[in-house]
Amino acid sequence: MFGCIIAVVHLSLYALFPVVYTQQIQSALDRDAAVIGEMLQTSDRESSEEFLQTYARKNQLGVLAQFGDETVSFQEGTIAVLEFLDSGEELSVRGSGDVETILTAHGAVRLQDGTAVRFQVMESTAPVKEAWRITRLVLPVTTLLSLVISFAFSWLYSRKVTRPVLAMMEETREMKVNFLRSASHDLKTPLAAQRILLENMLLGVGKYKDREKYLEEAIGQVDQFTNMVKEILDASRMSEFYQETSRISITEKLHSMLGEQDMQIQQKGLEVALQVPEQYTVTMNETLADCILGNLVDNAVKYCEDGGRVEITLRGDNLRIFNSCVPLQEEDLEQVFEAFYRPEYSRHTHAEGNGLGLYMVKEGLRLSKIPYTFQAQDDGMCFQMNLKKVRNFI
Numbered sequence: 001m002f003g004c005i006i007a008v009v010h011l012s013l014y015a016l017f018p019v020v021y022t023q024q025i026q027s028a029l030d031r032d033a034a035v036i037g038e039m040l041q042t043s044d045r046e047s048s049e050e051f052l053q054t055y056a057r058k059n060q061l062g063v064l065a066q067f068g069d070e071t072v073s074f075q076e077g078t079i080a081v082l083e084f085l086d087s088g089e090e091l092s093v094r095g096s097g098d099v100e101t102i103l104t105a106h107g108a109v110r111l112q113d114g115t116a117v118r119f120q121v122m123e124s125t126a127p128v129k130e131a132w133r134i135t136r137l138v139l140p141v142t143t144l145l146s147l148v149i150s151f152a153f154s155w156l157y158s159r160k161v162t163r164p165v166l167a168m169m170e171e172t173r174e175m176k177v178n179f180l181r182s183a184s185h186d187l188k189t190p191l192a193a194q195r196i197l198l199e200n201m202l203l204g205v206g207k208y209k210d211r212e213k214y215l216e217e218a219i220g221q222v223d224q225f226t227n228m229v230k231e232i233l234d235a236s237r238m239s240e241f242y243q244e245t246s247r248i249s250i251t252e253k254l255h256s257m258l259g260e261q262d263m264q265i266q267q268k269g270l271e272v273a274l275q276v277p278e279q280y281t282v283t284m285n286e287t288l289a290d291c292i293l294g295n296l297v298d299n300a301v302k303y304c305e306d307g308g309r310v311e312i313t314l315r316g317d318n319l320r321i322f323n324s325c326v327p328l329q330e331e332d333l334e335q336v337f338e339a340f341y342r343p344e345y346s347r348h349t350h351a352e353g354n355g356l357g358l359y360m361v362k363e364g365l366r367l368s369k370i371p372y373t374f375q376a377q378d379d380g381m382c383f384q385m386n387l388k389k390v391r392n393f394i
Contacts, residue, residue: 021127022103022125025103025123025125025127026087026103026105029061029087029103029104029105029121029122029123032055032059032105032121033106033107033119033121034107035055036051036052036055036063036119036121037107037108037109037119039051039055040109040117040119041109041112042112043111043112044111044112044113045067045111045113045115048065048111048117049065049072049074052065052072052074052119053074055074056074057074060123061121061122061123062074062081062121062122062123063075063119063121063122064081064082064083064119064120064122065118065119065120066084066117066118066119067111067115067116067117068116075122081120081122084104084106084118084120085102085104085120085122087102087104088101088102088103089101089102100124100125100126101124101125102122102123102125103123103125104120104121104122105120105121106118106119106120106121107119107121193221194218194221194222197221198218200214201214201215201218244285245283245284245285246283246284246285246286247281247283247392248281248282248283248284248286248289249279249280249281250276250280250281250282250289250293250314250319251276251277251278251280251314253289253290254276254293254297254314255274257294257297257298258272258274258297261297261298261301264301264302265301265310268304268306268307268308269306270301270304270307270308270309270310271308271309272309272310272311272312273309273310273311273312273313274312274313275311275312275313275314276312276313276314277314280314280387280391281391281392282387282390282391282392283390283392284368285367285368288364288367288368289364291360291361292364292368292385295357295358295360295361296321296361296383297312297321298357299357299358300321300322300323300383301323303323303325303381304324304325304380305324305325305326308323308324308325309322309323309324310322310323310324311323317386317387317388317391318384318385318387319384319385319386319387320382320384321382321383321384322380322383323380323381324379324380325381327376327377327378327379327380327381328381329376333374333375333376336358336374337358337359337362337374338359339356339359358374368389369389369390370386370387370389371385371386372385372386373385
């Protein structure tokens with residue numbers, strides 16, 4: 001790509017250089033002719049010749065002037081032009097067989113004494129040819145250097161930018177594949193169980209003759225599947241909306257979410273301590289904020305032991321959520337943020353879950369670039385996050 005651009009640029013330079021250079025010379029001659037015409041109108045014969053001689057020498061130009069019937073030349077060099085020419089005519093170089101193109105600009109005025117003056121300003125295109133010759137010598141070198149630099153840049157860009165992006169895309173693809181595999185695996189077992197339940201009801205086997213009772217159980221399982229599918233869809237779409245941010249009150253969110261858990265808190269006889277500032281706001285995506293805080297508060301209450309305590313504190317920028325429970329083992333801590341993973345003991349408790357909560361928390365915090373820790377303590381589990389990067393100080 002870069003090589004093609006460089007080749008086109010150099011070829012354009014090679015083709016356009018003489019044309020543009022020639023046009024610049026012609027434009028300069030036209031300006032010189034205008035200046036000479038203005039000066040001659042205010043001069044007499046003697047002063048006009050002195051002016052033309054000085055102007056030609058100073059600007060390295062050839063000037064040919066006709067005063068009435070007399071033609072006077074003010075020029076030096078290898079070409080002596082003694083007649084009025086059309087711009088672009090070719091003349092032989094004195095003493096050689098070379099031919100040069102002469103560019104001209106013309107004018108006609110009257111001196112102060114009324115003498116008619118016709119003049120011609122001239123310049124050879126020899127400098128253009130010389131510059132073009134040098135350009136042809138230098139152009140291959142600059143082209144080669146440019147190509148080498150472009151290939152080196154392309155290699156570095158590929159190595160430092162493209163490859164990491166491709167690796168990230170591949171990692172994301174693998175994560176999605178693994179997520180879908182885990183989701184399909186986690187759905188197979190309850191679907192198989194429901195199929196068995198429905199078949200036994202259909203056949204009227206044993207206790208399943210009581211269809212009304214087990215139809216109610218089947219509906220409950222369908223509701224669980226619906227919630228699970230919704231959470232799977234929410235988890236798969238998290239990366240689509242995280243860039244839309246707004247100002248959010250963490251204080252209000254925590255009060256609201258604990259209020260939603262009030263019935264479960266009373267049923268389990270939990271002691272809840274909420275210590276947060278009167279107003280603490282952040283700038284982040286509200287859906288992610290609801291997902292992160294909602295899952296953490298729900299887990300803290302859900303997995304807290306009966307009669308235990310839940311502590312939520314926000315000091316400085318550190319949000320700490322603690323619940324008293326059986327601490328997780330080291331091997332569980334290493335896997336607890338994976339999709340659909342649940343510690344073995346939690347499968348046999350009254351707490352319901354599908355193992356997506358902490359996975360969605362991890363993804364939400366990653367997208368929001370919020371650092372966090374999840375650690376076991378002597379009498380429970382503690383989740384901490386630092387909100388400094390998203391805090392709103394206004």
